[in-house]
Amino acid sequence: MNFLEGLAGLPPDDLFTYPPPPSVPQSPLGEMVPVRALSCPLLLFLLLGLWVAKIPINVKPTNTTSAQWFEIQHVQPSPQACNSAMGKINKDKKNCKNLNTFLHESFSSVATTCQTPSIACKNGRKNCHKSQEPMSLTQCEYTSGRYPDCKYKGKQLDAFFIVACEPPQEGDKKYSLVPVHLDDVV
Template structure:
């Protein structure tokens, strides 16, 4: 009985790094995963758009925002003045103009039958940016996280 608690604790500690809550598929760079999750130049219906994301993660994502702009235009925001992110890092950047976007929210279902509602918006956004990885587009910085919608 005494050994069970330390063993359970060890398993939880070892499991944490393997399956973090907001993990991205390891075969993708963070920038490519950002593009899959948040860049959608032409709006699609939420159920269809979200199935592409959910197929990677094998669960229904509760909420997601699609920016209706190109990856190139969103990456250009990374060249603007850096600001503090929600996580207190200093690698965030705010868009200089609002963009059309769609907010998709899970209403019902269990993977793979996820159902979403859609809300069209025209707002500013804040992205976190990092230096590109080898297979990323050759920008100085690339978007890796949608930090906020304003």
């Protein structure tokens, strides 16, 4: 006995011999329409909504290399207030990023870190590199507001940083390896 038979309390042949109640959808020919046919578009819509909600907000913008996006997100030679500095980062995804770290060095200085010995990244890949000395940086932590009025609290510190490096893409500055991800601050 399947679920519908048990629910209806009717033998299998009786399930479809009685006219359906008025709330059951019918085709123009008076036939019952399977409920799954009606719920399929709704199910697809719900699944699409869940998929879109899972898109990470820190994905780089189109027409930007990973190194260029790293520079936008993390390289800030002259310290700026977090609320204004985060505006450019939040603009593309139209969302408030929870945490971001700015390195107060030039891109070329950060790129030289890619020449230090390789170490394991948090994800297990062996393309990370640790700075040779502590550097000035600012960590901007989201506190309140909704895009575009995101509010941040800044924390200044001197610390080592670990970056993931990869070969440059077309359009990148000419280095043998370029930073593409800030993996950690230690």
